Amino acid sequence: MAFDITGGLRWHGRAFMRRKTLWQPTRLAIADWLAQTSPASKHLLLIGGSAGWMMSSDWLQRFQRIDLYDLDPLAGLLFRLNHGRALRLAGTKLYFHRRDAIQDLEILLSQHPSASIFFDNVLGQLRFRIEDDEQAEQSLEKFYRRLHKRDWGSIHDLYSGPVNQEVMSAQQSMLFQGLQTGQGLSLEGLQGAAAQSTLLRAVSASGNWMDHFTSVVFPTELPLHFISWQFSSNYCHWLQAGWVSTSALKK
Numbered sequence: 001m002a003f004d005i006t007g008g009l010r011w012h013g014r015a016f017m018r019r020k021t022l023w024q025p026t027r028l029a030i031a032d033w034l035a036q037t038s039p040a041s042k043h044l045l046l047i048g049g050s051a052g053w054m055m056s057s058d059w060l061q062r063f064q065r066i067d068l069y070d071l072d073p074l075a076g077l078l079f080r081l082n083h084g085r086a087l088r089l090a091g092t093k094l095y096f097h098r099r100d101a102i103q104d105l106e107i108l109l110s111q112h113p114s115a116s117i118f119f120d121n122v123l124g125q126l127r128f129r130i131e132d133d134e135q136a137e138q139s140l141e142k143f144y145r146r147l148h149k150r151d152w153g154s155i156h157d158l159y160s161g162p163v164n165q166e167v168m169s170a171q172q173s174m175l176f177q178g179l180q181t182g183q184g185l186s187l188e189g190l191q192g193a194a195a196q197s198t199l200l201r202a203v204s205a206s207g208n209w210m211d212h213f214t215s216v217v218f219p220t221e222l223p224l225h226f227i228s229w230q231f232s233s234n235y236c237h238w239l240q241a242g243w244v245s246t247s248a249l250k251k
């Protein structure tokens, strides 16, 4: 089934085992980044939230209502196991919907015209669901246009690939701040391929790395955070995180 590609039992098993070990530094780095965001609404549409293995309970507590959308039928139950207590303490209401929220995005946006939206590590997996690379790239190209005038954020895979096990196993999550420009990635005064190499060198990349086609998801010039995620002992992801706030759009 579709949700097995990027979610399902295999994902939950891995996440359960690694959440407090290998994935912990990235989980904490994501929580730090989320703490710096300022969602405009107290109502959140959380897309691809799964069981919230990498999500921050503190951040969720900011909302009065959360609508969680995921293809995985286990997501609602497991999300409550991970975050239910914190949500109850904060009086946050959680509603789970098993739904293809990328396909039905426009419907959801019109049903909830004032809600903030967060794509929780889902957009980078689109290339696995849409098997044709060109089509996957096209569906992510200027994704922000589908969210015109909305308050929204996303964290997603930018690149992933093999790393030198011995070097990476001793490291914590790595962080960079930068942006995507008309000339590609911009990071520490470097542009395009040179900026990309900085990310790959930082995690001791080796072999062939995958581009998840998400460099074009956000509007150019939006300040972005890049967070490394050591997925397994010899495989790493670079996550790209950003928030498009309505206050910034009004300027």
Ligand SMILES: C[S@@+](CC[C@H](N)C(=O)[O-])C[C@H]1O[C@@H](n2cnc3c(N)ncnc32)[C@H](O)[C@@H]1O
Pocket: 003, 006, 007, 008, 011, 015, 047, 048, 049, 050, 051, 052, 053, 054, 055, 069, 070, 071, 072, 075, 099, 100, 101, 102, 103, 120, 121, 122, 125
């Ligand atoms: C990598 S997991 C996300 C993990 C999650 N953010 C966490 O912290 O545990 C990607 C999730 O997105 C879901 N997903 C993929 N495509 C989707 C879609 N079109 N609509 C809703 N959910 C989707 C998958 O079922 C999976 O649970």
